[in-house]
Amino acid sequence: MNTTLIDNFGREINYARLSVTDRCDFRCVYCMAEKMTFLSKKDVLSLEELYQTASALVASGIKKIRLTGGEPLIRNNIMWLIEKISQLEGLEELTLTTNGSQLVKYAKQLRSFGIKRINISIDSLDAEKFQQITRTGKLQPVLNGIDAAIDAGFESIKLNTVILKNRNDDEIISLVNFAKSKSIDIAFIEEMPLGDIVEHDRLLAFCSSDEIRHIIEQTLPLTPSNKKTNGPATYFKLADSHSHIGFISPHSHNFCGDCNRIRVTVEGQLLLCLGNDHSIDLRGILRDMHYDQKQLIQAIQKSMEIKPERHYFNLAEKPQIVRFMNATGG
DSSP, X not given: OOOOOBOTTSOBOOEEEEEOOSOOSOOOTTTSOSSOOOOOGXXXXXXXXXXXXXXXXXXXXXXXEEEESSXXXXXXXXHHHHHHHHTOTTOOEEEXXXXXXXXXXXXXXXXXXXXXXXXXXXXXXXXXXXXXXXSSOOHHHHHHHHHHHHHXXXXXXXEEEOOBTTTTGGGHHHHHHHHHHHTOEEEEEOOOOBSOOTTSOHHHHBOOHHHHHHHHHTTSOEEEOOOOOSSSOEEEEETTSSOEEEEEOTTTXXXXXXXXXXXEOTTSEEESOTTSOOEEEOHHHHTSTTOOHHHHHHHHHHGGGGOOSOOOOOTTSOOSBOSOHHHHTO
């Protein structure tokens, strides 16, 4: 069974981000509070439930699944799940977003399971600054992980970077040159106001895509590119390089008109929009004693009726979305 998901605004929804854990070995300042309370084991979907969810998503018309977290590669037995999902008939692409800390261990196996593209988050090339931003992270294992991913032969590797004023905005050119030196892509992402993080002032730290692009173009010429992925990035070609520079701009350049995405949290909440609370409880269906996959598929299809047209972010106000990014699923 395979169909097409169309929302009330005529958008085809063919891309799902599936969170496999809310836990992470980092505590990035823009993602979560320093002292976090994570979900109890009974509240998160089991690996089998995550597989059933992925199967229902594909049967509903999803063509691409990106595994997210938290940090997906710290979930116990995650490679079992990745191998199972990669074999789903009708799934055109399985991808992964990671902080890179586990890639030395897993890169070759991920590639062998058919993952062709991978995103790696990195916000600084300075070890001390990296630890300040991640609170608990070490830079060198991530750099080693990037090299391991390159050696594993992924068709595409993209670095994801959040630039924060007075934290890492002085590293924009260094990060671009790093990506260029590795012949991989880099995307700069505007911070999203999810969860109330008292030790981090988002309004003061916000750095727009236009500001970042302006800084880059003072040193490195950028040419508009027709490169397209299933995500919302707008890409530019970097002169004399195989690398592309992407900008993801949920604040300054709203991309909702082209939205093709839904998210499933590790709690089994199907989120219809990153910046809204419209959701459907899939966990209740999965754990019903009379569970039938048809019910899960029908719930996913019916969810299109409540997918909102767009999000509204305002950094000057208290966050309207109380869930943190690690609970949202990237």
